C-alpha cells in the first residue's frame with residue numbers, strides 16, 4: 001500500500017490506474033478504523049480493481065470544538081489495518097492541503113434542505129462540512145465508485161443528491177451497518193465509551209428493533225417515536241432525536257411510503273451514539 005499526503009503524486013498514480021482501464025473505488029473515512037470500515041474496504045475490493053482509502057478528520061463537519069478535539073485518532077494502527085485489508089492507496093492529507101485558504105471562509109458545497117433536516121437540525125453545518133470534504137475528495141481522487149456505511153443514513157442520501165445535482169460521475173455504493181454480536185452498531189465513537197457504558201450501549205439497537213416491530217405492526221409513527229424516546233430515557237440514555245421518515249425521500253411518511261427509517265440519536269454520558277433501522281411497510 002502506498003501512503004500519500006500530497007495531492008499530485010496520488011493523482012499521478014490514479015491516472016495510471018485509469019490509463020490501465022482499472023476501476024477505482026474510494027472509501028472516505030475519518031480514521032480510527034474498526035471492522036465496519038474494513039467491511040467497506042472488502043466490499044470496495046469486490047466492486048473495483050483498486051481501492052483508495054482516505055483518512056482525514058474533517059474540522060468543517062464538527063459543530064462542537066470539543067467533539068473535534070476528542071475525536072479518536074490512531075493513525076499508525078490504521079495504516080497497519082489498511083495494509084492487512086490490502087487497500088492500494090492511503091490518502092491522509094493535512095488540514096492545509098484540504099483547506100488551503102484556512103477554515104474561516106472556505107468554498108463550500110451545500111445540499112440545501114436535506115442538509116438542514118433531521119440530524120442536520122441538531123448539528124448545524126455538519127452536512128455542509130461533509131459534502132464539502134467529500135466533493136473535494138471526489139475531485140482529487142476521481143473514483144469510479146465511492147463506498148459509504150448506512151449507519152450514517154442521511155449522509156448517504158445527501159451525498160447521492162450532491163452527485164445527482166452536481167452531475168458528479170461517481171457511483172455511490174452504500175453498505176449495511178456492521179454490528180457486534182450484541183447488536184451495537186460499529187462506530188469509531190464506541191471507543192470513547194467507558195467499559196460500563198459500552199456494556200449498556202447495545203440497548204440502543206434493542207430498543208430500535210422494538211420500535212421497528214411497533215411500526216411494522218401498524219402503530220402510528222409519532223407514537224412509536226415518543227415511546228421509543230421514553231424507553232431510551234428510562235434506560236439511562238438521553239434521547240436527542242427519534243425521527244421516523246420515508247426511507248427513500250427522508251420526508252414524513254405518507255400512505256404511499258414503501259419503507260420507513262427510524263433514525264435514532266442518543267447520548268450515553270457525553271457520547272452521542274447514532275443508529276438506524278429500515279422497516280418495510
Ligand code: PAF
Pocket residue numbers: 028029030056058061130133134152155
Ligand atoms: O462518515 C464519515 O466518516 C465522514 O463523514 C466522511 C464521509 C469520511 C467525511 O468526512
